[in-house]
Amino acid sequence: MIVASFWLGRLNSHIFPTDIITLGAALSILFGGVVTVIVVTYYKKWHYLWRELFTSVDHKKIGIMYIIVAILMLIRGGIDALMMRAQQATSVGTSHxxxxxxxxQQVFSAHGTIMIFFAAMGLMFGIINLVLPLQIGTRDVAFPFLNLTSFWLFVAGMILINLSLGIxxxxxxGWLAYPPLSELKYSPGVGVDYWIWSLQIAGIGSLMSGINFLTTIIKKRAPGMKFMKMPMFSWSVLCAMTLVVFAFPILTVTLSLLFLDRTLxxxxxxxxxxxxxxxxxxxxxAWGHPEVYILILPAFGVFSEVVATFSRKRLFGYRTMVWALILITILSFSVWLHHFFTMGAGADVNGFFGIMTMIIAIPTGVxxxxxxxxxxxxxxxxxxPMYWFLGFVGLFTIGGVAGVIMAxxxxxxxxxxxxxLVAHFHTMIVSGVLFGYFAGIHYWFPKIFGYKLDEKLGRVSFYMWFIGFLLAFIPLxxxxxxxxxxxxxxxxxxLGWQPLFIIAGVGVVIIAGAVAVSILQQIVSYRNRHQLLDLTGDPWNGRTLEWSVPSPAPYYNFATIPIVHDRDAFWVSKNESKEKKRVLEITDILMPVNAPVAVYIGICAMLFGFSMIWHIWWLSIVSLVIFFIVLMIRISDENPYYLLSAQKIIEHEGNI
Amino acid sequence: MKKRIKIFVIVLVIVGLISLFVWYLSGLNFEVLNSKGPIALQERNLIYFALLLSLVIVIPVFSLTIFFAYKYRESNNNTTYRPDWDRSFVFESLWWIIPSILIGILAVVTWNSSYQLNPYKSLNSNVKPVVIQVVALDWRWLFIYPNSNIATVDYFKFPINTPVDFYITSAAPMNSFWIPQLGGQIYAMAGMSTELHLMASSYGNYRGLSANLSGVGFSGMTFSADAVSNAAFSNWLKYVRTSNNRLSLSNFNILAHPTISSKTINYYGVYPNLYVKIINNFMSSKSEIKHKIFTKNNINMVGM
Structure with missing residues (x-):
């Protein structure tokens, strides 16, 4: 018995789900995983995936992986939403x-956690990875290996949270696990530990990404790109990453303290x-409020690019846009108490935080x-993307009014x-964050894959999201x-609430349909890719540097690093006469080599988290030791680069 | 022609559905707006005020969005295209200044109302308040009337036009004490006492609930707050005093045991200073509170 608990910790034969819904969910994820493994093995693609995707430090490929995981998690969280609405539409009076x-209660806790940490954060880091280095005219992020490590920590957290379904x-x-409910006395099982460790591991990944992108923007902008010449999306990422660097350590500490409470x-x-x-x-x-701005600021950035590009006009009021962003960044740290005015603070404390909250509405309105x-x-x-933008303006304004009232x-x-309140924050996050990143995916897709997405299905998806959203949230x-x-x-x-819950449920079903249409859009666009091909590298008549390179963007991004003289650098250069353009000599480039170590670190982190959840202490020690060994091996490698010769670049450019 | 009929039918169906929806809504009790006491009424008026003020921004945003999107569409050639026009001191000042003024107005209202409607503030009234000590349990509500030596579970009665002083704590996870038709909520937290001062201005059985997740019995943590006449209230007090249930410490521990139940209970004879005892259960001996704190307004805690 003692031996078993040494090797297995809290694991025993009662850990598997007994209710049919959880069991079904766990088995379908398992089934999906097995099918994927079989398909990949059948087509002998493991080596390809490992070399070209899993271990690649190319920011564009990391971005693609982030978005794939995020979409899967959006579907998982969406199924949770469907189950919640099904329950609330049927559980009334004598029916339960x-x-x-x-x-x-597990379903709504998982819905919130997954949507914020793994769907929204994944989409955000995905888009930033895809676009940011191209937009500021650099070949990669400041720390490519760290970037891949962040991604695999994100995956480790994602696996842990989904593992909780089956084990x-x-x-x-709830998604923020307020104590004392989340303390051992009231939640004795492993549920809260799963929550702590999946967020802790993914959160450390996010913090490292924040440091990485902040450094990238500060140090790696193309020559001549002063801060006030930087595209608005890059500005929004700069502000969001500043928030990450300041806010995520608070999350790490808070989760650690809760862990100490529960485990020691x-x-x-x-x-x-x-x-x-x-x-x-x-x-x-104090972490959670900046977090919502972390999610939404880059989406604001996407909208800034989209609206300028599709209006064929320079972004209006660039300077005030920048100051509005900076103001939101600073203010977002001074409003956290509005999440709990009801905790009994005095009138002056509540009044102060209420007013600070309202003040944020000013730069947002600007x-x-x-x-x-x-x-x-x-x-x-x-x-x-313009449809997503217009839908965003309408819904976001309504959500903002609700927010000001509650301030x-x-x-x-x-x-x-x-x-x-639930309707308010869903209005903000769905219309702001999700619509923003959907617009971003449609907008930048050709730059990454070389062909455009089907327009018509994109619009159908938007209309279904919009109508589904209204039906789902007006009743709330x-x-x-x-x-x-x-x-x-x-x-x-x-109480007579049932019809409203039923309408809300219908709304969620329509949203599920919208997601299905988006997936169909991917399939149809792939099949029609030859008609949708982007041969120019500039399908939208773009304004910023990412459109100056061919589509799909080459793995080294820029054959020659561009020199920036103005805002909307590419737009300006397009209008210059041919003679003025300088021809730059292509030279050899140092490129970072693949980093399998990042995958190993992810596996170690997942095993460490799992062992902490189940109190399998030997495994904690083993995974930590392996982590340090692989890390030492990696950082002892004094030259993790290879030389990409000018000859090869010229060949590649010629093929495009 | 056929197309017109089609559009007509669609419009008719939409109008029909909306009227059906409005008819259904008219049968519901909008508890947050259907205020039955002075606090809830003031809170409701604040909501209306903020909503109306917001329209000053919302209406221009909506109109401009639709107007610009329609007028400056690619296919419309009757507009001037100014691709490099990207700033205007006047316009930009306008949308820094106007929202700032609106928020300024709202800030003053916020600051003042935070004081006026501070949940800790006693109500202005010539009538002597009723004191009720509220304890959130797993998953029931206990209401102790310290001045009457009685207690009830999952319901309580109080006279109308009389301030009710709620002292609120928890012997369980965090809950939030909320009676929407009488006024806004406050958290119930173990080891701490929060306050809420409410009053009803008309008769009725008002729905009360916990607004903060507290475990598997959370959805069932509702209670009834019954506003009755003075005479009915004193009769009810007499009636409760005929109860054979005593709220001794051991009976309290049985009651505090996690239970999902909507059964109401009456107690006569409450363990002295039980409320303070419950709070101190969660505190180390050093920081134990004296029961003095809860004798505000010179109310004797034990007996009547």
Missing amino acids: GVLATSTF GQFSAA GMHFFTAGHGGNMMMYVNLIW KIFNWLFTMFHGKIHFSA IPPADFQFHNSLF YILGFLGATRRIDHYSAS
């Missing part, structure tokens, strides 16, 4: 719905023994008006934790006014 309460259970304490019996946040749950709530939101005036006297080409503390007392705003709280798995029939 399709899910057991504990399953339902043990997931947290039922400490009392940072426990009820009793001197623990203070209010400290946790403050800490988690950005909206500048975007609108970019269209003014433009020539707007309505491609799918008044006494008004918030009536909305806190209600479905009104109404339910908020009716006094319905979030996270309820059952309510009394006499």
Whole structure:
């Protein structure tokens, strides 16, 4: 018995799911994984994948991997949403719905965690990886190996959170796991530990990415690209990554303290023994509020590029746009308390944080008006990204009004934790973050893959998202006014809420259809890729440097590093006469070699997390030791580069 | 012609569906807006005020979006195309200044209302308040009337037009105490006491609930707050005093055991200073609080 617990920790024969829904979910993920492995093995593609994708330090390939994982997680989180709506539409009066309460609570906890950390963050880092180095005219990020390591840590966290479906259970304490509910006393299982470790590992990856992109922007811009000549997307990434660097350490520390409470019996946040749950709530939101700006600022950047390109006009009010971004960045650290006006702080504290929150609406509004005036006297080409942009402006404004109302503390007392709040933040995150990155994917797709995406299906997907969103969330705003709280798995029939939950469920089904259309769009576009081919490298009549290289972008990005004289560098150079263009000599380039070590580090991190969750201490030690060994081997390699000869570059350029 | 009929039918169906929806909504109780007490009413008015003020920004944004998107479409050749026009001091100043003024107005309202509607503030009234100590349990609500030596579970009664002083704690995970028709919520936290001061201005059984996730019984953590006449209230107090249930420490521990139940219970005879005892359960002896804190307004805690 003692031997078994040494080798297996808390693992035993009762860890497998017993309810049919969790079991089904776990088995379908397992099935999908097995099928993928069989297909890859059958086509003998393992070597190719390993060399060209998994171990490649090319930022564009890392970006593609991020987006694939993020889309898979968007689907996983979407299925969670479907289950939640199915439960709430059926569990009324004497009926108790399709899910057991504990399953339902795991489902909404997983939905929030997965959507923020693995869908939204994945899309964000994916797009940044794809575009940022090209846009600032550099061949790679500052630390290519670190970039790949961040990605594999992200995957390790993703695997852990999905593993909880089949082995043990997931947290039922909500996506931010407030103590004391998340403490050992009230959540004795492994669920909260899964939550802690999947976020801890993915969060460290995010922090390293933040450092990486911040350094890239500061140090690796093309010669002549002063900060005030930098494209708006790059500016937004600069601000978001500054937030990452300041905010994510708070998350790391908070999760560590909760881990110490749960695993070593400490009392940072426990009820009793001197623990203070209010400290946790403050800490988690001191990270959590900047986090929403981390997600949305790069999406603002995408919209800035999209609206200028498709209006065929310079972005309006560049200078005020930059200052608005900087202001939002600074202010986002001074509003976290608005997430808990109801915790009983005094009137002056609540009043201060309420006013700070409202002030953020000013620079955000400035950005909206500048975007609108970019269209003014433009020539707007309505491609799918413009649809996402217009949908964003409409929904984001509504969500913003809801936000300003809730920024008044006494008004918030009536909305806190209600479905009104849920509707508000979904409006912001879906219309802002998701619509932004969908626009970005459509916009930059040809640069990465060399062909455009099908326009018509892109628009169909947008319309379905838009209508589905209205149907799914207008009922939640109404339910908020009716006094319905979030996270309820059952309510009394006499309240008459059921039709609203049913309409909301229909909305989610339409959104699921929209995602299916997006997948269809990928398939159709791939089949028609010869008609959709982008031969010019500049399919949208673009303005920034990424459009100056051929599509798909070569693996070394730029044969010669461009020299920047103006904002919208590529647009300006297009309008210059041919004679003025300088012909630069192509020289040899040092390129980073593939880094299998990043994959090993990811595996070690996953095993370490798993062993900490299940208290398999020997495995923790072993995985840590292996981690240090592979890391030492890698950093002892004094020259992890290879020389790409000018001859090869000229050949490659000639083939395009 | 056929196309027109088609459009007509579609419009008719949409209008029909919307009217059906509005008819359905008119039968519902919009608890946040259907205020039955002064606090809820003021909070509702704040919501309306902020909403109306926001329209000053929302209407221009919506109109400009639709107008610009329509007018400056590629296929419209009757517009001037100015690809390099990218700044205007006047325009940009306009949308820094106007929103700043609006937010300035809202900030003043926010600051003042934070004080006026501070949950810790006692209500202005000539009537002596009723004191109720609220304890969130796993997963029930305990209401102790320290001045009447009674306690109830999952419901309580109070006279209308009389301030009710709620002192709120938790013997379980964090909960949030909320009666939407009487006024906004505040957290119930173990080892701490928060306050809420509410009043009802008309009779009714108002739905109360926990607004913060507290475990598997969370959805069932509802209670009824019954606003009754003074006479009915004193009759009810007498009635509860006939109860044979005593809220001794051991009975409290049984009650505090995690249970999902919507059964209401009446207690007569409450362990002295039980509320303070519950709070101190979660505190180290050094920081134990004296029961003085909860005798604000010179109310004697034990007996009546």
